[in-house]
Amino acid sequence: MSTATPDFAARRARVLEHLAKDSDGENFDGLLITDLNNVRYLTGFSGSAGTAFLATDGQTFFATDSRYAEQVKTELDPGVEVEITSNYAGSVVSAALGTRGGLVGIDDANLTVAQLAGLRDEFAALAHGIEFHSAGGHVEQARRIKDDVEVEIIARACTVADEAWTALVEAGQITAGRTERQVAADLEWHMRQAGSDGVSFDTIVGSGPNGALPHYHAGDRELASGDLVVVDFGAYVFGYASDCTRTVGIGTLGDWQREIYEVTLAAQRAGTSAVIDGTTCKDADSAAREVISDAGFGEYFGHSLGHGVGLDVHESPGLSQSSSSTLLRGDVVTVEPGIYLPGRGGVRIEDTMVVTDGAPRVLTTTSKELLEL
Structure with a gap:
C-alpha cells in the first residue's frame, strides 16, 4: 500500500x-x-x-x-x-x-x-x-482529529480486518469442535495474509458463556452447537489500528439468542446514526443505550458505547455517559454496544467509523446479519 x-x-x-x-x-x-x-x-x-x-x-x-x-x-x-x-x-x-x-x-x-x-x-x-x-x-x-492520510491508513487497516473475517468464515473455520484459540489463530493468520503488520490487541473469541465476558481472551473451550460466539479483532497497518466485533451462531440458535442479537444490532444502528459532527459523546451513547434499556436488557450493557481509534486502539474521545466531549469532524471512533447474560452468553457488534459533515463513514463493512454457521 x-x-x-x-x-x-x-x-x-x-x-x-x-x-x-x-x-x-x-x-x-x-x-x-x-x-x-x-x-x-x-x-x-x-x-x-x-x-x-x-x-x-x-x-x-x-x-x-x-x-x-x-x-x-x-x-x-x-x-x-x-x-x-x-x-x-x-x-x-x-x-x-x-x-x-x-x-x-x-x-x-x-x-x-x-x-x-x-x-x-x-x-x-x-x-x-x-x-x-x-x-x-x-x-x-x-x-484526536485525523487528517486525510491517517483516515486512509485506518481505512486500510479496517479493510484488512474485513478481508480476514470474510476468509475465516468462507473457510469454515468457525465451527463446532474447534477451540476459541484455534479460531483466533486462524483469524490473525488471515489478517497477516491480507497485509496486517500485527494485531491491534489480543483477539477475543468468546464462545457460549464466555461471550458474556466483554474482555475475555480466546481460551481452550471448544465451540459447540447452539453457541453464540463473540469475535473482537483488529489489524495494525503503518502503525494505525482497526477495531471490529462480529457475533455469530454455531448451528441453530434459540429464540433468546436471536432476540439479544437483534436488540444489539438495533442499538448499534441507533448509535451509528448518532455519530454526527456536533453531537455530544454522551448523547451518542444514550442513543444506543436506550434501545437496549427499552428492550429490558439495560443492566446487561455495562461498558461505554465506544472510543477513539488511531495509533492506539483506544484513544480520545470516549463515547460514554461520563464524557463531556463533543464529536468533531475527523474523529475516528467505534460504536460497539453489547448485551452480556452471565452464564449464558453475549452479543457485541462493533464498527470503526469516521465522523463527517453528515452520516459517518463506516470503515468496517462486513455483514452484520446474524450468521448461523
Missing part, C-alpha cells in the same frame, strides 16, 4: 499551539516526548526505543540508540535533528537547551517517577537550571 507522507512539521506546530494555549501560565521552553506513538506521530519513527523534544522555537530533536541508526535515515522527518546515544531524554534536552536552562514540559502519564527523578538528578548535577513540570495531553489532543 502506498500512502501520502504526513505533514510532520504541521503536526508539531499544532502540538506547540496546544502547549502555548493550555500551559496554565507556565512559559515552557519545550516538550519532552517519551510515548512511542506520540514520537511516531511527530517524527515518523516507528522503532521501539527513542525520545523526542519539541522546542518552542520550532526545532525538534530526537535520540535513539545504534540499533536504529540506519532506520532513522529513511523514516525520520528531515526537519528533525538526530543523535545516536543511550541517554535518550538527557541527550535531547541538552541538545535543545544546552547550558542556558529552561522549563521542560513532560507528559507525566508516559514518564515513570524513576525516569523523572533520574532526569532531575542528572541536570541538577550539571547545574544547568533546567526544571521539569507536568504538561501532559497536548500530543494526544492534536492526535
Whole structure:
C-alpha cells in the first residue's frame, strides 16, 4: 500500500499551539516526548526505543540508540535533528537547551517517577537550571482529529480486518469442535495474509458463556452447537489500528439468542446514526443505550458505547455517559454496544467509523446479519 507522507512539521506546530494555549501560565521552553506513538506521530519513527523534544522555537530533536541508526535515515522527518546515544531524554534536552536552562514540559502519564527523578538528578548535577513540570495531553489532543492520510491508513487497516473475517468464515473455520484459540489463530493468520503488520490487541473469541465476558481472551473451550460466539479483532497497518466485533451462531440458535442479537444490532444502528459532527459523546451513547434499556436488557450493557481509534486502539474521545466531549469532524471512533447474560452468553457488534459533515463513514463493512454457521 502506498500512502501520502504526513505533514510532520504541521503536526508539531499544532502540538506547540496546544502547549502555548493550555500551559496554565507556565512559559515552557519545550516538550519532552517519551510515548512511542506520540514520537511516531511527530517524527515518523516507528522503532521501539527513542525520545523526542519539541522546542518552542520550532526545532525538534530526537535520540535513539545504534540499533536504529540506519532506520532513522529513511523514516525520520528531515526537519528533525538526530543523535545516536543511550541517554535518550538527557541527550535531547541538552541538545535543545544546552547550558542556558529552561522549563521542560513532560507528559507525566508516559514518564515513570524513576525516569523523572533520574532526569532531575542528572541536570541538577550539571547545574544547568533546567526544571521539569507536568504538561501532559497536548500530543494526544492534536492526535484526536485525523487528517486525510491517517483516515486512509485506518481505512486500510479496517479493510484488512474485513478481508480476514470474510476468509475465516468462507473457510469454515468457525465451527463446532474447534477451540476459541484455534479460531483466533486462524483469524490473525488471515489478517497477516491480507497485509496486517500485527494485531491491534489480543483477539477475543468468546464462545457460549464466555461471550458474556466483554474482555475475555480466546481460551481452550471448544465451540459447540447452539453457541453464540463473540469475535473482537483488529489489524495494525503503518502503525494505525482497526477495531471490529462480529457475533455469530454455531448451528441453530434459540429464540433468546436471536432476540439479544437483534436488540444489539438495533442499538448499534441507533448509535451509528448518532455519530454526527456536533453531537455530544454522551448523547451518542444514550442513543444506543436506550434501545437496549427499552428492550429490558439495560443492566446487561455495562461498558461505554465506544472510543477513539488511531495509533492506539483506544484513544480520545470516549463515547460514554461520563464524557463531556463533543464529536468533531475527523474523529475516528467505534460504536460497539453489547448485551452480556452471565452464564449464558453475549452479543457485541462493533464498527470503526469516521465522523463527517453528515452520516459517518463506516470503515468496517462486513455483514452484520446474524450468521448461523
